[in-house]
Amino acid sequence: MVGILFALMGGAFITLQGVANSRISQDIGTWQAATITQFTGFVLAFLLLLIVRDGLWRRVGHVKPLYLTSGALAAFIISSNITAIHYVGVTLTIAVVLIAQLSVIFIIDSRGWFGVAKQKMELAQFIGIGMMIAGVVIMKM
Template structure:
């Protein structure tokens, strides 16, 4: 239950962040908005790490180098979301984003990539993704 709550919170905050970044980028530019968002996110995470969590900084050495690209991916994600929201609006952008996320996680789960336990995907999962695509098509037209 707690995981579901965090998932809903994260989804809501991603939407709010996308809209806020779109507004910021209209004033200062898209890459500037991405830079500002990354910077404020870094500062916030660092403060939480130092003051609220257990302050175990040595564990950073255990992170595989491939996974260190997450921050770089976030900059591209921000740019993509800002650009899409400006061109298509928030509803269609977030709908398409969710389909892309589900499709990739479907592949990751079914192939067992990145050390994730391999999951057998069946017809209900395929149908779910197809229904989402149909929903986005309906939203668009």
């Protein structure tokens, strides 16, 4: 139940961030909005790190260097979401983002990339993604 609650909060926050970033970018530009978002996110995460003080920071050397660069993806995530919201609106952007996320995770799961346990994709999962795509097509009409 806790995982579901955090997933709901994460989804809500992603949407709120996208809307706020879109508004910021109208005034100062897409990359400027992404920069502000990244910076404020860093500051908050760093403050939380200082508060938590669980000592896990010392294990950063155990992380593969490639994975340590994943934060850089946020610049592209933010800018692509801002641009998409300008062109197609918040609802359609979030719907397509969810489909893209599920599609990529299907590939990662089915191939066992990034150290995740390999999963067999069932027909029901493909039907679910197909229904989501159909929903987006219907929303776009």
